[in-house]
Amino acid sequence: MNVKQLFERVPSDREAEERAWMVVRAAYAERERVRVPVARRRRLLLAGAGVALAAAVAAASFSSPGRAVVNAVRRTIGISNAAPALFKLPAPGRLLVSGSGGTWVVAPDGSKRRLGDYTQAAWSPHGLYVIGATTDGLAAVEPSHGTVHWSLARPDVLDPRWGGSRTDTHVAYLSKGRLRIVAGDGTGDAGISARSRVAPAWRPGNVRQLAFVGGDGRVRLLGAWRSAHRYADPRLLVWSRDGSQLLLVTARELVLFSARSGHAQTLHLRGVSAAAFSAQGQLAVVQRHAILVLNGEQTRPVFTTRVALRGLVWSPNGRWLLTSLPAADQWVFVGRRSVLAVSHIARQFGGAVSLDGWVPGA
Amino acid sequence: METAALLRPEVDRREAALVRDAQRGSARALEQLFRLHWPRAYRAALVVVNDSAAAEDIAQESFLAAVRALDRFDRRRPFGPWLHRIVVNRSIDWSRARTLRRELGGESFPEPAAPEHESGGRAEELATALADLGSEHRAVIVLRYLLDYTPGEIAALLDLPRGTVNSRLRRGLDRLEEALR
Numbered sequence: 001m002n003v004k005q006l007f008e009r010v011p012s013d014r015e016a017e018e019r020a021w022m023v024v025r026a027a028y029a030e031r032e033r034v035r036v037p038v039a040r041r042r043r044l045l046l047a048g049a050g051v052a053l054a055a056a057v058a059a060a061s062f063s064s065p066g067r068a069v070v071n072a073v074r075r076t077i078g079i080s081n082a083a084p085a086l087f088k089l090p091a092p093g094r095l096l097v098s099g100s101g102g103t104w105v106v107a108p109d110g111s112k113r114r115l116g117d118y119t120q121a122a123w124s125p126h127g128l129y130v131i132g133a134t135t136d137g138l139a140a141v142e143p144s145h146g147t148v149h150w151s152l153a154r155p156d157v158l159d160p161r162w163g164g165s166r167t168d169t170h171v172a173y174l175s176k177g178r179l180r181i182v183a184g185d186g187t188g189d190a191g192i193s194a195r196s197r198v199a200p201a202w203r204p205g206n207v208r209q210l211a212f213v214g215g216d217g218r219v220r221l222l223g224a225w226r227s228a229h230r231y232a233d234p235r236l237l238v239w240s241r242d243g244s245q246l247l248l249v250t251a252r253e254l255v256l257f258s259a260r261s262g263h264a265q266t267l268h269l270r271g272v273s274a275a276a277f278s279a280q281g282q283l284a285v286v287q288r289h290a291i292l293v294l295n296g297e298q299t300r301p302v303f304t305t306r307v308a309l310r311g312l313v314w315s316p317n318g319r320w321l322l323t324s325l326p327a328a329d330q331w332v333f334v335g336r337r338s339v340l341a342v343s344h345i346a347r348q349f350g351g352a353v354s355l356d357g358w359v360p361g362a
Numbered sequence: 363m364e365t366a367a368l369l370r371p372e373v374d375r376r377e378a379a380l381v382r383d384a385q386r387g388s389a390r391a392l393e394q395l396f397r398l399h400w401p402r403a404y405r406a407a408l409v410v411v412n413d414s415a416a417a418e419d420i421a422q423e424s425f426l427a428a429v430r431a432l433d434r435f436d437r438r439r440p441f442g443p444w445l446h447r448i449v450v451n452r453s454i455d456w457s458r459a460r461t462l463r464r465e466l467g468g469e470s471f472p473e474p475a476a477p478e479h480e481s482g483g484r485a486e487e488l489a490t491a492l493a494d495l496g497s498e499h500r501a502v503i504v505l506r507y508l509l510d511y512t513p514g515e516i517a518a519l520l521d522l523p524r525g526t527v528n529s530r531l532r533r534g535l536d537r538l539e540e541a542l543r
Contacts, residue, residue, distance in 0.1 A: 006538070007508040010409055012401040013418065020404075020422040021396055027429045028384075028392050223419035225426055 023225060026261030079305070079341035082330055086110050086342045090333050091315035094143065096121055096130060096357045101350025103132050105143045108362060112348070115146045120356070124162045124169060124184070125204070127359035131160045131171050138173060140186060150186030163202020163210070172200040172210050179212060198234050203259060204243040211237050211246050219248055225262030231255065240277045247283070249275050254285070267297060274312040274323070284321055286312045291321055291334060303334045311355035322355060377441040385432055396425060399442060403449045406504045410453035410497055420456060424448040446509055447519045450501045457497035495534055502527055503534040
């Protein structure tokens with residue numbers, strides 16, 4: 001057998017070909033769609049948004065958290081009758097927060113453990129570890145006692161995100177604005193020659209795919225696709241829990257991408273600063289002073305107030321939403337029939353903190 | 363090889379027509395281009411990177427790049443070499459990145475990264491034979507023996523001196539001959 005015959009026997013992969021063709025066909029269709037006149041395109045986007053966003057929440061069973069509360073718009077800053085301290089979480093799971101007061105893990109019984117002087121943090125995919133960031137580096141930390149497993153000194157570190165399966169994990173982060181990836185055991189740190197304008201986001205599940213918004217404003221899913229459109233003022237990327245859909249939040253719109261094809265559907269909604277998918281697939285967003293739950297193209301306010309809200313996380317069981325009112329130094333838990341508020345957040349956590357994630361486990 | 367060279371102008375004309383139709387919005391023409399080039403693009407990537415998932419990604423991304431650049435593509439130029447250049451260069455980049463990004467687990471760390479090897483049969487055999495060569499050498503071998511380019515064409519595709527291409531081919535062939543004995 002000569003060399004050429006040997007090469008000819010390298011197998012092709014019919015299934016891979018079909019998968020690739022679906023993606024390429026979708027990209028081509030998107031290219032054709034983008035080429036239609038702008039006015040018509042806007043109509044198409046609006047028409048399509050309902051379909052895609054309906055799909056995003058089709059499985060949702062979350063019944064209007066705090067529907068009654070919508071009518072109880074507060075006339076004062078903050079929520080009255082707030083608890084003076086966080087005595088317990090209203091749902092099982094562990095809450096990760098971080099900010100000027102460092103990184104903390106809150107247990108269901110309200111007990112708090114400070115993990116270190118990290119200004120940003122994120123859970124590992126299964127909540128076994130925490131990746132913390134300072135401006136000078138990263139550290140992988142044991143959440144139960146703060147033991148540092150490994151650390152990595154890098155300049156101007158931001159937005160660490162830990163993704164992967166139980167046997168293959170990676171941490172993506174920004175250093176001087178450029179994306180870098182280090183293996184879950186702290187080895188093999190390397191740049192990937194790309195800038196990201198928002199925190200990168202690992203696709204959930206066993207695939208190793210990282211989404212980010214490049215310097216040109218295009219959304220990229222490494223190893224899969226890149227959006228045809230450039231997005232102005234991107235703010236965040238959020239994956240659905242099953243990894244089938246990727247949400248881009250910009251200053252003016254929500255864009256929902258199919259993970260498989262990269263096909264995008266747009267809902268025009270200004271002023272969204274936070275978004276989260278529940279484990280059940282329900283999408284909620286913070287728009288200025290309100291939390292909205294999305295149902296197709298419909299947005300339903302489930303909580304409103306007079307001051308700006310910041311951050312949003314779902315409880316692991318999907319029954320509570322947590323946001324914060326920095327102006328009132330409060331957290332607000334929005335449930336199906338009640339709202340629970342907690343005051344004196346800065347005092348309890350040594351400063352302002354952001355909501356980094358709420359994962360299962362005691 | 364000579365037959366392939368004789369047939370190339372005809373293939374190029376057919377491709378040019380398909381590119382033109384795809385530029386005008388024909389999804390069918392695009393599919394014909396895709397079906398025409400996918401097998402060799404995928405196999406070329408597979409031999410260079412020795413990882414079936416990565417090969418699929420690389421070939422797919424290369425086609426996506428082609429779709430994105432379709433409007434700007436000069437139909438007077440052949441489509442195949444342009445696509446193959448993307449495939450091979452991305453394969454080389456991926457191999458370099460993998461070298462940098464070691465994926466090893468730690469015994470005391472339950473959520474480590476794990477080594478990743480997904481390939482089978484003939485591709486693995488080939489890759490084993492070529493293992494001591496760098497990805498740049500493998501790329502030259504692939505372009506010559508899988509994609510049928512001449513050394514001069516390879517030099518043009520990869521922006522390499524002709525002598526470098528020849529030396530890489532010679533070294534790669536020696537390695538393969540040793541393995542195939």
